[in-house]
Amino acid sequence: SLITVTVCVLDGALLFQCTGIVYEFDDAIKTTKILTSSRICCKLWHPKLKVFVHLSNDTKVEARFLFFNKHYQVALLQIVTEHTLMPASFGSRPNYDQQVFFLGRDKDYLLIVRSGSILGLEQPFAGQNHYLFSRAGSPVACTGGPVIDKHGQVIGIM
Missing domain, CATH: 2.40.10.10 (Trypsin-like serine proteases)
Structure with a gap:
């Protein structure tokens, strides 16, 4: 979910x-x-x-x-909550040039999907070396949302 x-x-x-x-x-x-x-x-x-x-x-x-x-x-x-919510399926780490999808919800709670590929892994950014970089921008509403692979498994978060 x-x-x-x-x-x-x-x-x-x-x-x-x-x-x-x-x-x-x-x-x-x-x-x-x-x-x-x-x-x-x-x-x-x-x-x-x-x-x-x-x-x-x-x-x-x-x-x-x-x-x-x-x-x-x-x-x-x-x-x-009484509502049954399905946990995400988590995959392994992403790979260079891997095709990925960024998921989020907009202000009206509608689904946002953007696609891109991984540019690089663990490049230093603001003193933190665990960031992923992509070839596709993602909207602010995707912050905290999953980065998924082509199998629908979560391999990171925005």
Whole structure:
């Protein structure tokens, strides 16, 4: 499942929106873990801010912040929901010149798909050597969304 993650103030005004990937679903206790960009973390330090996960049926669920790693720019959220959400299928590492697809959700929660290929691996960028570079640009709405291979397996996140 590919979902939208938003950071809002208490009155509901949107501050930041990105995409997330369902990482794990526990049917017994009805919890879902979501992998997304750590860029939402900079928005979380104020007590009047809330993080929501928007499900495909126009419902939004408040998310609990579990973990983030600034170096790798990933965050892990958890929600409680009765809706069954399918976890992503994770593949192996990407290869140079591999054809990939970038997935995201726009402001209306519609699917965005862009294609491209991997330019290089682990090139230093802003002191971080784990970035992937591609031949296709990706919209801001894809931040936190998956980079998938031609088999539909997640090999990275935006």
